[in-house]
Structure formats: C-alpha cells, structure tokens
Amino acid sequence: MTARSRHEDHRASTPLELFFDLCFVVAVAQAGARLVHALAEGHVGAGLAGYAAVFFAIWWAWMNFSWFASAYDTDDALYRVVTLIQITGVLILAAGVPRAFDDGDFTIGVIGYIVMRLALTSQWLRAAYSCRDPAERRVCLRYAAGLVLCQVGWVVMLFVPDSARVWLFPLLALAELSVPLFAERDHSTSWHPHHIAERYGLFTLIVLGETVSAATIAVQEALDEHDELGDLLPLAAGGLLIVFAAWWIYFAVPIHDHLTSNRQAFAWGYGHYVILASAAAIGAGMEVAIEQTVGKAHISANAGAAAVTVPTALFLLTVWLLHSRHFKRGTSQQLILPVSALAILACTFTGHTAVPLAGAVAALTVAIGWTLNRARPETEQAGSGTGPAA
Known part of the structure; x- marks a missing residue:
C-alpha cells in the first residue's frame, strides 16, 4: 500500500467512497430525529448537547476514513474488504445513536467505533509496512497508535460514573482531534x-x-x-x-x-x-x-x-x-x-x-x-x- 501522489490528475471519489458516505445517511437521520424530539418537547439544552456529541462521533468516523483514503486508497481487494468492515461499524454506530442521545449510553456506539478502528488501524499499519520513507512510516505508526489509545479511552468511558462522563467526553474528543496534528507534525501525508x-x-x-x-x-x-x-x-x-x-x-x-x-x-x-x-x-x-x-x-x-x-x-x-x-x-x-x-x-x-x-x-x-x-x-x-x- 503505497501513497498516492498529491499531484495526481483527475482524482475523483470512487464508488466505494460514495457507498461509504451513503451509509452515513442512516446515522445522520437518527441524530436528526432525536434532535427533533428533544426540541419539540422543549428540552433545548439536553437536545443540543446530545446532538453535538452524537454528531461528533458520526463526523469524526467519516473524517478518519476520508483523509486516509485520500492518501492511500489502493482500491485493491484487501482495501475494499477492510472498508466494508468499516461500513459495518458505521451501521452499528447508527444503531446506537438513539441510546446515546436519549440516555447517554454509548455502549453500542463504542462497539461500532471498535469495529471501525480495528479496520482503520490495520490500514495504517499496512501503509506503514509498505513505506520506504522513514518519515512517512512514522506518520502511519503515529496514526495507528493514536487511534488505539483514543479507542481505549472510549472503552474506559463506558465504566465511569455519569457525572464523570460529562467531563471525559470532551477530553476524549480533544484527544481525537489532536491525533492528526500529532501524527503529521513534521511530515504530511499525501492527501489530494x-x-x-x-x-x-x-x-x-x-x-x-x-x-x-x-x-x-x-x-x-x-x-x-x-x-x-x-x-x-x-x-x-x-x-x-x-x-x-x-x-x-x-x-x-x-x-x-x-x-x-x-x-x-x-x-x-x-x-x-x-x-x-x-x-x-x-x-x-x-x-x-x-x-x-x-x-x-x-x-x-x-x-x-x-x-x-x-x-x-x-x-x-x-x-x-x-x-x-x-x-x-x-x-x-x-x-x-x-x-x-x-x-x-x-x-x-x-x-x-x-x-x-x-x-x-x-x-x-x-x-x-x-x-x-x-x-x-x-x-x-x-x-x-x-x-x-x-
């Protein structure tokens, strides 16, 4: 799995990427439906907080895949299978949206993330194994390590009291946002x-x-x-x-x-x-x-x-x-x-x-x-x- 050129002509989204995007419609629709219910009942604060948290999970899952694919989409059989596994994780995440929104129960959503993360981490490790440039290999390994560490944090969140979860969620979200900044601090992937x-x-x-x-x-x-x-x-x-x-x-x-x-x-x-x-x-x-x-x-x-x-x-x-x-x-x-x-x-x-x-x-x-x-x-x-x- 070698990096694609940033200067590649006529680079366009693949059918697999479009399929990946369409599967997110289910999760977006679920988040929107729960927001409607909360606002219609006058629960504005709880509704907006739940929507912000759930939509972050949806958006970040899409971000992780899209930026990796822009740099390393080989579109071979193994890449396709691993991406389909990620899509499975997306659908599990979507199934967990109502519980996460209404009750703050992210168990099913975290399970969906585990499925997606195992697949995406294997992609980064595959890219690292194929890299000839030591700097690029470090970037791939940093991404893999960052994904695993953040995922461990989400699993731990399931076992802490609800009062602590309110503070832990934004901290984990910040950790997620920091992974690309840390991974690419001295070398950039070849996103197009x-x-x-x-x-x-x-x-x-x-x-x-x-x-x-x-x-x-x-x-x-x-x-x-x-x-x-x-x-x-x-x-x-x-x-x-x-x-x-x-x-x-x-x-x-x-x-x-x-x-x-x-x-x-x-x-x-x-x-x-x-x-x-x-x-x-x-x-x-x-x-x-x-x-x-x-x-x-x-x-x-x-x-x-x-x-x-x-x-x-x-x-x-x-x-x-x-x-x-x-x-x-x-x-x-x-x-x-x-x-x-x-x-x-x-x-x-x-x-x-x-x-x-x-x-x-x-x-x-x-x-x-x-x-x-x-x-x-x-x-x-x-x-x-x-x-x-x-």
Whole structure:
C-alpha cells in the first residue's frame, strides 16, 4: 500500500467512497430525529448537547476514513474488504445513536467505533509496512497508535460514573482531534486537495439531501394528520429556498486551490463539523417548525422558528469563514453572508412567518452575491476562478 501522489490528475471519489458516505445517511437521520424530539418537547439544552456529541462521533468516523483514503486508497481487494468492515461499524454506530442521545449510553456506539478502528488501524499499519520513507512510516505508526489509545479511552468511558462522563467526553474528543496534528507534525501525508474538497462537497450534498427528505416526510405526515395545507405551504417553500441557497452558497467557489498545506486544510476540515452539523440541523428544525405549526410541539412559535433560523445562520456564517471570504473582494462582498446570517436570526422573532422570511433572505443573498460577482471585472473573475458566487 503505497501513497498516492498529491499531484495526481483527475482524482475523483470512487464508488466505494460514495457507498461509504451513503451509509452515513442512516446515522445522520437518527441524530436528526432525536434532535427533533428533544426540541419539540422543549428540552433545548439536553437536545443540543446530545446532538453535538452524537454528531461528533458520526463526523469524526467519516473524517478518519476520508483523509486516509485520500492518501492511500489502493482500491485493491484487501482495501475494499477492510472498508466494508468499516461500513459495518458505521451501521452499528447508527444503531446506537438513539441510546446515546436519549440516555447517554454509548455502549453500542463504542462497539461500532471498535469495529471501525480495528479496520482503520490495520490500514495504517499496512501503509506503514509498505513505506520506504522513514518519515512517512512514522506518520502511519503515529496514526495507528493514536487511534488505539483514543479507542481505549472510549472503552474506559463506558465504566465511569455519569457525572464523570460529562467531563471525559470532551477530553476524549480533544484527544481525537489532536491525533492528526500529532501524527503529521513534521511530515504530511499525501492527501489530494481536489479529492478532499470533492469528498467534503459530496458529504455536504448527502446531508442537505437528508434535510430535504426529513422536511418532506414531516410535511407529508402533517398533511395526513391535520390537512392544514395553507399553513404548511409557506413553511415548505421557505425550507426549500433555504436548502437551495445553502447548496448554491457552499458550491459557489472552488476551494481546493486554497488547501495548500496541513495548516489550512486541517482548519478547513475541522470547521466542517459546524457546517455539516448545522446543515443536518436545518432539516430537524424544519420538522420542529412543522410540528409547532400543527400543534404537536409544546413550544412557542418563536422557538419553532429558531430551530430553523439558528442553524441556517450558523451554516452561512461558517461557510463564509471557511470558504467564501478567501475569494471575495471588497467590503460589500465580504459582508453579504455575515449580514444575511444576522437578518435570518432576526426573522426568528416574526413567529410563524419566520421560515418563509428566512427563505426569502437566503434567496436574496444568492441573488445579491451573483449580481456583485457579475459586476466585477472579467479579468478579476477569471483570476479568482469563481463561478456564480454568493
């Protein structure tokens, strides 16, 4: 198993990677469903804390595989089998999401992680065995050791009191985030910028697709039970505009040219926790807003609206921070997304009209961004490589 070249032409995601991503839909859907239940019952603090913890486990499992595959995907029979074992671990993790969210019981989730970690550790050890460069071999061995040590920590967490678990979980999460920084502190793996950017983009598409699916099912169920089409149509329209705008804004600029070093790529990659978690939360928020509209949720109209507007604003702000600000020129372009995020937050206080208004603001954001981009000199547009920017 030798490293692939970072300068490889036409590097694209493989069918196996796409299959791996699709299996995460189950886990994302489970996390979103539990968040809906918590918010609809007014358990905001517990719901957000549980969602943050569970989504971290989902996102980090995907991260571990994706960055390894970008550097060492040989796509031979052994690699495929080991990846399928990792997929099995993902499905076990997904099965444990409800218990982890509702009761803080991570037993099944940890079992899923053990399956994934055994497979991924064997991949790093295989890569280390094949390395001719001592520096690269050290990186692979550090990754393998870091994965094992962190996994031991998660197993230990299962046996500590609940009061201690509250403090141990974030410490273990920080340890997980530190493994790549430690492993690649003096030598970088050969991850491929274009491939990594595409992998993140595809996973973002899958999460946005799950958001559309969750909102559509919620509208359908509400119609079947209450037949309140007049109240639900504006919600559905506003939700669609938000998701469409989220897609447009995320893919407005090609980010791979910005990923020129570990320092830039790791900050960008870690920041996607917020992008992906907020994108998935938009779908959950739409379900909450629909339940509030038909009287199923025991929360106020403003609280139901906040379930949509807060993650939408967070998504826009984080996309600007990680993506757009590197390509925008001038104060007016730089302010589009931050100002739009604040405007969408302000929509929260309009109650039942919040989601349609937020959708209109999101659509207007895209239109203004596109107009300002078109107004730039053609030479500047060509130099930046931007498309229909927002």
